[in-house]
Amino acid sequence: MSMMMFLNLPVTDLERSKKFYVDLGFEVNPQFTDDSAACIVLDDGHLYVMLLTHDSYARFTSKSIVDSTTASEGIFSISADDRAGVDALADRALAVGGSFSYEPQDMGFMYSRSFQDPDGHLWESVHMDLSAVPQHLPELPNAAEGSVSPPR
Missing domain, CATH: 3.10.180.10 (2,3-Dihydroxybiphenyl 1,2-Dioxygenase, domain 1)
Structure with missing residues (x-):
């Protein structure tokens, strides 16, 4: 049996977010899309991103929604x-x-x-x-220590 994964993300502007992912080249699955959610197909049959308005997202958890900015x-x-x-x-x-x-x-x-x-x-x-993966992985840069360039 193959598995499917749905990544659920809260968004502040559903239409803006939907347009972003469509403009990236992904498709919308209309079967799971309405005025409170949009299903973005990353890999048909396997991987989807569910863009949910904050009200819609809040129906699935009692935790506060993270400000991802x-x-x-x-x-x-x-x-x-x-x-x-x-x-x-x-x-x-x-x-x-x-x-x-x-x-x-x-x-x-x-x-x-x-x-x-x-x-x-x-x-x-x-x-x-x-x-080409080495037997022992090299140490990764640490953003918290400033070894990864921060956002511009």
Whole structure:
């Protein structure tokens, strides 16, 4: 049995957010889309992003909604076939309303670029060459210590 994953994200402006993801090249599944939610198809049959108005999102949790423009709730990574694919998605995100997050990270075997959607949710486009992964992973940069370039 194959599994499906739905990533639920609260958004402040559903139409703006929906447009951002469509402009990135993803499709909307109308079956699960209305005036309080939009289902964005990342990988048909497997991976979806549910954009939910705050009222709609609040029906699923008693926890407060994180202000993703000032706090991190997670980093959501989308794989690309190659480095050019990483750059293409990140460049497209910046061109259609996303914002810069961090400088590209190049570890040789892994290359990534980060961006934020209009609500500040952190996304990363990443390519990993599994055949080149070292036996012992190198130490990763630490944003809290200033070794990762902060947002511009």
